[in-house]
Amino acid sequence: MSKQFQFKLVLLGESAVGKSSLVLRFVKDQFDDYRESTIGAAFLTQTVTLDDGTSVKFEIWDTAGQERYKSLAPMYYRNANCAVVVYDITQTASLEKAKSWIRELQRQADPSIVIALCGNKADLAARRQVTQEEAQKYAEEEGLMWGETSAKTGEGVADIFTAIAKKLPLTAPPSARAGGARAGPAKTGVDLNKQANTQGGQNEPCNC
Amino acid sequence: MDEEYDVVVLGTGLTECILSGLLSVDGKKVLHMDRNDYYGGDSASLNLTQLYRKFRPDGSPPSELGRDRDYAIDLIPKFIIASGELTKILVHTDVTRYLEFKQIAGSYVYRDGRISKVPSTEIEAVRSPLMGLFEKRRAKKFFEFLQSWKDEDPATHQGINLDTDSMKTIYEKFGLEPGTQDFIGHAMALYLDDDYKTKPAREAYERIILYTSSMARYGKSPYIYPLYGLGELPQAFARLSAIYGGTYMLDKHIDEIVTDADGKFVGVRSGTETVKAKQVIGDPSYFGAGHDTEGGKVRVVEEGKVIRAICILKHPIPGTDDADSCQIIIPQNQVNRRNDIYVAMVSSTHNVCAKDVYVAIVSTIVETKNPEQEIAPGLALLGPIYDKFVSVTSLYTPTSTGESDNVFVTRSYDATSHFETVVEDVHAVYKRATGKDLVLKKREAEGES
Numbered sequence: 001m002s003k004q005f006q007f008k009l010v011l012l013g014e015s016a017v018g019k020s021s022l023v024l025r026f027v028k029d030q031f032d033d034y035r036e037s038t039i040g041a042a043f044l045t046q047t048v049t050l051d052d053g054t055s056v057k058f059e060i061w062d063t064a065g066q067e068r069y070k071s072l073a074p075m076y077y078r079n080a081n082c083a084v085v086v087y088d089i090t091q092t093a094s095l096e097k098a099k100s101w102i103r104e105l106q107r108q109a110d111p112s113i114v115i116a117l118c119g120n121k122a123d124l125a126a127r128r129q130v131t132q133e134e135a136q137k138y139a140e141e142e143g144l145m146w147g148e149t150s151a152k153t154g155e156g157v158a159d160i161f162t163a164i165a166k167k168l169p170l171t172a173p174p175s176a177r178a179g180g181a182r183a184g185p186a187k188t189g190v191d192l193n194k195q196a197n198t199q200g201g202q203n204e205p206c207n208c
Numbered sequence: 209m210d211e212e213y214d215v216v217v218l219g220t221g222l223t224e225c226i227l228s229g230l231l232s233v234d235g236k237k238v239l240h241m242d243r244n245d246y247y248g249g250d251s252a253s254l255n256l257t258q259l260y261r262k263f264r265p266d267g268s269p270p271s272e273l274g275r276d277r278d279y280a281i282d283l284i285p286k287f288i289i290a291s292g293e294l295t296k297i298l299v300h301t302d303v304t305r306y307l308e309f310k311q312i313a314g315s316y317v318y319r320d321g322r323i324s325k326v327p328s329t330e331i332e333a334v335r336s337p338l339m340g341l342f343e344k345r346r347a348k349k350f351f352e353f354l355q356s357w358k359d360e361d362p363a364t365h366q367g368i369n370l371d372t373d374s375m376k377t378i379y380e381k382f383g384l385e386p387g388t389q390d391f392i393g394h395a396m397a398l399y400l401d402d403d404y405k406t407k408p409a410r411e412a413y414e415r416i417i418l419y420t421s422s423m424a425r426y427g428k429s430p431y432i433y434p435l436y437g438l439g440e441l442p443q444a445f446a447r448l449s450a451i452y453g454g455t456y457m458l459d460k461h462i463d464e465i466v467t468d469a470d471g472k473f474v475g476v477r478s479g480t481e482t483v484k485a486k487q488v489i490g491d492p493s494y495f496g497a498g499h500d501t502e503g504g505k506v507r508v509v510e511e512g513k514v515i516r517a518i519c520i521l522k523h524p525i526p527g528t529d530d531a532d533s534c535q536i537i538i539p540q541n542q543v544n545r546r547n548d549i550y551v552a553m554v555s556s557t558h559n560v561c562a563k564d565v566y567v568a569i570v571s572t573i574v575e576t577k578n579p580e581q582e583i584a585p586g587l588a589l590l591g592p593i594y595d596k597f598v599s600v601t602s603l604y605t606p607t608s609t610g611e612s613d614n615v616f617v618t619r620s621y622d623a624t625s626h627f628e629t630v631v632e633d634v635h636a637v638y639k640r641a642t643g644k645d646l647v648l649k650k651r652e653a654e655g656e657s
């Protein structure tokens with residue numbers, strides 16, 4: 001039987017760089033030019049199968065727009081196993097914003113988090129403001145993965161998620177894979193959704 | 209901020225965030241703002257730096273306490289009752305997917321100078337020093353009576369009418385001793401004082417049933433607690449709101465609640481911008497709490513004060529079998545007070561502090577001019593206290609329902625040890641603001657693929 005892993009993946013980056021579009025492309029292979037934020041769909045999953053048969057299931061958290069006014073909750077990136085920090089290659093300022101998110105992750109997130117820096121809107125190369133060399137150099141200095149993508153054409157999108165999947169099981173601590181307390185999706189605490197089977201009074205209701 | 213909203217919500221405390229989430233799910237266009245740069249308002253959980261900044265403006269945390277990010281220290285001490293109303297909202301809105309919960313390891317009650325565990329298993333009950341042998345038999349009869357009660361079956365009533373007879377009458381009928389009454393009324397029904405005894409017994413009955421069914425649900429105590437602290441709860445509901453289109457702005461100074469000539473709500477001003485909305489919902493601090501008036505109108509009044517002492521310990525609480533978390537109730541009668549003293553303790557098991565650190569909050573309703581003296585019996589149970597942060601907070605309640613001016617003010621977080629009154633306020637404000645009872649609809653599952 002081949003191995004299966006599940007990881008929490010968060011998207012970070014300035015508003016309108018294409019985070020939601022990247023997810024939509026990766027999960028549904030769709031793109032929509034006029035898409036406003038999709039209501040009710042900020043929690044998606046997608047599985048990547050590696051060459052050796054290992055499957056990696058991403059539980060993908062989108063920001064739900066909370067990044068717009070400095071309002072992303074720490075809960076969002078807590079326990080993330082990996083983060084895709086996105087900038088828009090046509091906006092220099094968006095790379096600066098990406099760098100500040102990376103600093104925040106380095107300060108707050110688990111040290112084993114895998115971070116990929118992603119230059120999106122590669123189809124708009126004619127309006128490029130951020131060179132590949134500049135971004136790649138920064139990524140190397142910080143020990144991040146890096147790639148350019150276009151959510152519009154699909155170029156590079158699967159590659160970046162696959163590269164993360166390949167890197168993950170090797171670097172994440174064993175607890176994160178087996179579902180320890182800090183393992184993001186795999187929960188070990190009490191399950192509120194399980195209806196209490198004791199409420200009907202099968203159990204000795206009070207033992208005093 | 210040039211759009212017009214259905215509702216502006218001010219403050220990201222739990223009450224406001226639940227309301228914001230529910231209203232967004234209903235399809236309302238919600239703008240949610242907070243003056244702080246963090247979520248949670250008065251119900252936030254702070255890291256060490258934030259905690260020291262709040263209580264000791266010129267002190268910084270000692271390095272021996274460890275890393276800042278390992279800490280999430282609650283400002284208000286509350287636990288979630290496993291079968292209570294907050295759990296229902298968490299499940300029905302499906303925000304449980306953002307959260308992880310653990311049990312609180314035990315509930316203790318103070319009696320004659322020492323603490324004993326509220327029994328959670330039959331074995332514990334048999335061994336418990338809380339009652340003598342004969343009293344245990346009487347108590348068993350009392351609990352069997354409550355458990356078998358069926359409104360429609362008079363044979364189960366034993367001559368009692370829950371809607372007219374008082375709890376005192378029922379205690380007397382079963383011949384329960386005063387210490388047992390303290391235990392039942394305060395450690396199980398979670399009353400803060402003894403006023404309940406002379407009122408119709410139904411409410412106490414319901415509270416005891418809630419306690420026992422919650423205890424039965426997970427086993428160790430009737431309480432559960434979210435990993436990383438209570439501050440996770442407002443964040444989770446804020447995310448629900450955002451997913452349903454709610455707009456969030458933290459770190460936003462609110463200068464004025466703008467009203468028209470008739471005093472009706474028009475909008476909220478921040479600096480030179482005014483954002484218009486049909487209604488505003490917010491916590492008392494945005495409506496003049498602590499000041500004389502807000503725009504000439506008194507919108508909130510103080511109804512009492514609570515003292516809370518956040519205590520950092522380097523050891524579990526003595527007498528709790530090294531429990532990683534617990535509640536201790538000191539019934540008022542035991543220490544000649546009108547109101548109970550509570551101790552709520554959590555630790556690294558709940559990811560709220562570094563390993564080998566324990567965070568206990570001692571709290572009570574203020575009765576005298578020297579509140580710190582009042583919590584001394586609670587502090588005395590803790591052993592050596594490494595550091596202590598004391599606050600005395602006023603509890604505010606709105607002066608009007610808001611239906612006439614579209615200004616809906618929530619209540620401060622009270623002295624109870626759980627969230628049941630918070631959820632009552634959510635229901636009340638929801639009803640006042642929408643004109644409808646809150647009906648919890650199961651949310652469509654977000655796109656799984």
Ligand SMILES: Cc1cc2nc3c(=O)[nH]c(=O)nc-3n(C[C@H](O)[C@H](O)[C@H](O)COP(=O)(O)OP(=O)(O)OC[C@H]3O[C@@H](n4cnc5c(N)ncnc54)[C@H](O)[C@@H]3O)c2cc1C
Nearest residue numbers: 193195293295296297299300301645646647648649650651
């Ligand atoms: C107007 C109304 C409001 C209710 N509010 C609550 C509540 O706040 N808390 C509570 O525990 N029970 C509530 N109920 C009762 C609830 O509908 C179920 O009867 C109860 O949860 C037992 O569910 P079941 O196992 O029989 O599953 P079913 O009744 O078969 O329901 C299947 C699933 O749908 C959910 N569900 C069913 N009806 C509702 C509803 N009206 N709102 C939200 N979810 C629903 C259930 O919880 C369950 O997960 C409400 C019922 C009504 C009619």
Ligand SMILES: Nc1nc2c(ncn2[C@@H]2O[C@H](COP(=O)(O)OP(=O)(O)O)[C@@H](O)[C@H]2O)c(=O)[nH]1
Nearest residue numbers: 015016017018019020021032033121150151152
């Ligand atoms: N040309 C182009 N436009 C894109 C690309 N990705 C996203 N967009 C557009 O950029 C805008 C913002 O995208 P969105 O996914 O909502 O960004 P988010 O705010 O980061 O989630 C939308 O109009 C998208 O259609 C891309 O790769 N190429």
Ligand SMILES: [Mg+2]
Nearest residue numbers: 019020037065
């Ligand atoms: Mg988006």
